[in-house]
Amino acid sequence: MKTDNKPWFWIPLLNFASGLPYAVIISVSVIMYKKLGISNKDIGLYTSLLYLPWVIKPLWSPFIELVGTKRKWFLSMQLLISIAFLLVGFTIPANGFFMMTLAIFWVAAFASASNDIASDGFYLLVLPEDKQSFFIGIRSTFYRLAMLAGNGLIVLLAGYLEHKYSDNTKAWSYTMIAVGLLMTFITVYNFFSTPRTEINAGEKPVAANKQSFASIFASFFRKKQIIIVLSFILLFRLGESQLIKMLTPFLVDPIKYELVETGLDEGQAKALELYNSKVKNGEKLSDSELQFLYAKLPVLVEMRDQKKQLKEVENKDKEEYKNANKARIDFVNLLITNKGNQKTIKKGGMGLETEDIGLIYGTFGLIALTLGGILGGIAISKQGLTKWMLPMILTMHLPIIGFILLAHFHPASIYYIYAVVIVEQFGYGFGFAAFMMYLIYVAEGESKTAHYALATGFMAMGMMLPGMVSGYIQEYLGYGNFFIWVFLATIPGIILSRFLIFPKDFGKEYQEV
Template identity: 85%
Template sequence: MKIDNKPWFWIPFLNFASGLPYAIIISVSVLMYKNLGISNKDIGLYTSLLYLPWVIKPLWSPFIELTGTKRKWFLSMQLLISIAFLLVGFTIPAKGFFIITLAIFWVAAFASASNDIASDGFYLLVLPEDKQSFFIGIRSTFYRLSMLAGNGLVVLFAGYLEQKYSDNTKAWSYTMVSVGLLMTFITVYNFFATPKTEINAGEKPAATNKQNFASVFASFFKKKQILIVIAFILLFRLGESQLMKMLTPFLIDPLKYELVELASDESQVKALDLYNSKVIKGEKLSATELQSLYSNLPILAEMRDQKKLLEEVKKDDKQEYETANKARIDFIKSLIDSKGNQKTIDVGGMGLDTESIGLIYGTCGLIALMLGGILGGIAISKEGLTKWMLPMILTMHLPIIGFILLAHFHPASIYYIYAVVVIEQFGYGFGFSAFMMYLIHVAEGESKTAHYAIATGFMAMGMMLPGMLSGYVQEYLGYGNFFIWVLIATIPGIILSRFLIFPKDFGKKAEEV
């Protein structure tokens, strides 16, 4: 059977292979590190750096354009991504797992960004122009389905394993190995399903292409309003970039920690005796006594609908022990500092488990996101971007108020959380349509593809830099004030949007004669 003329056989899986790695690297890694004991500030800083390959991908896209075929590139990159996810799974139980897995995720991120470049180019080369407009919707649909698989099914699977093994390390190790095997299957399928014939861009004169790229890159910065345009692209997602990094920690963190003066074994009895005899009197503790408190003092974490014992995680390495038990250690330090006067510490989270987060974002959240995106595209195509620009931006940013309310009132019913997430995801899908349509306007001209890549590189930078600081800001402000700050951070982008100049009917579908 000839596959080349059967785009239904290869387009869905080719785009699934673009979206799944992005979801795992950018979103799921945040939840994984949170459940493995990494602090919010480290999560925000280091996982935001994983955006960098998408920021700078315009700089190495000519190399992919000039060497080999697109098919060889995306197959090689998908194989590298598969191996990387398998290695992450195998190294999670290892000493120094945080640094090791981050380094592997970096490799996977560069491979994923390269895979995106090659896949997009392959699509434009192989598919006839008259079919590209039809299959652009199919590409988008399967990309979003891959996000469902990552943020929904993969997270649900990890949550199931956490419950089954009562060991987050083992659960996430098995999860990442499974993701690696899934990516391997997709790579093998794409090897057999994608068309074997392709124009080899490497056959073009290298010097001409290099010169053209240099002039194309420079021409982007000669566009009208370029300073306002770049400022808008960088600042439009200033609030969202921080929200995305701290939203998962907010949903999974408990409402508060509290000391329980009810021992269940002899070691806890000794720890409580030490607490009552020395801590509340303000006496100095030896290193051994301090470790006894860290290991054995009974502490409860108040979740959404239950209280559970905050158990010690055994680690031989001191640094890894402190990382894995950060919540226990920080709380016990606050007990010592207050000399026992403060027996609870408010965290301000919503206290959800991993499975609940996977269910919320992987079902209702994703449906709302897709519905918002579809309706956003329809609205712009009917009446143009000018009419919808401000309403869409407000629709995207105002749902942050819902998280402010959750952080301050902590409603007991999970349906309030569902409602806020659904509204926020719908608003994101609907409002983001305006931003992406504006980027298409920015890229208009002779070098549309290259200029769009540069614009999306600036967009990724606008996500990376604020995200790096988001954990520090959240730990300083607390969740309630953090979400207020996130809402304030959306204001510069809204203001700049009012100074943008573009055709009144840009994006409006031409009326048929």
């Protein structure tokens, strides 16, 4: 297969194979663990640690640079990812599933990071620079399409199975098995579609690179403006890194909780009596009384389309019981703090079902992202990165204001949520093309693969560290103030972008005359 006229056959699914594992490991795992009863703090901390392989991938990127072909690397890593997702699916029903699935996700994350290194290097080696600028938007779009396939279609499947089986564990187990099978199909397609040679048609073969690991690393840190460059890469996604981790919990968390005072059984009636006699009067509760309220106080959950009473969970597994009752425990603690005044307790999330999340991101969000990514790549290829850098960054970050408004006003119509997601997804697709094009500039020169991996490794660090504390920040600030903080966190990256120096027309596609 010729490499100069067939990129449309292999670029889309090769980048989809990079984005899908990332989406499942980093994003879909968030909603999966949320629906399986894990707290926001644990979700933020442990799923952010899954970024670590992308952070430290530069440590083994020179090995991929010097040993074997990029094609062999990404095909073998994609196969390993497929097996890992199948194992996650079979492990979810087991006791202690949380730590076991995290361990498997870690293996998949290392394989996915290696797949990214090889795929990026393959792209840089096979395509000449003028075509790289055009296809950067296509790459970014299909990578993001894979993210949306995870956050959209896969989540939609999980939501459908949740309703079908009335069992979140079974639903997510089957969903992850389906993801493993899908990844297997993509691996097979990439085996047959990707070019066998790794030299583009416009280049002559060159001697093998004999640089050592140390010299490859050192040459990266000798690049111009390296301090400003690394600061920009680390801080550019400071806001987004926290938004990604807490956005799904915000959308699926109930709008609010309230007490039920009618249709009670004997235990609930006694708990309500204790609440009225002591909590409303600000009296101190004994440990036994507090535990009784945690277990029996009747609490109603307000979702977007319904109100339902929290079910009492059987005390089979201590940790599972604690997680399942966390909502009631947190609400009781707020009631005690506010002496029973429910009106002072702020509203929480948007109260969407799992299927709602999948539908929003898998339809209009998908279309908006596709248009944004394609237009971003075309804009850079026509007029160069300098002209579009700031407008694209602003287009990417300003839509966070929409989530601030949602968290403060909780509009009744779901169409407001659709509008915010559509604007955010278009802005992301359009704006992220500029950031990815800049990373290609940073990687210019010898050892493109390793240098690009170094740049994206620092980018992953900028995602991991803030994400680890995002759950703690959210629980401290509440959703409304949290999104304000996320918006403010985008400012350092915007400021640093104005100090970056690169060729004025970098990324512009020149036409021969």
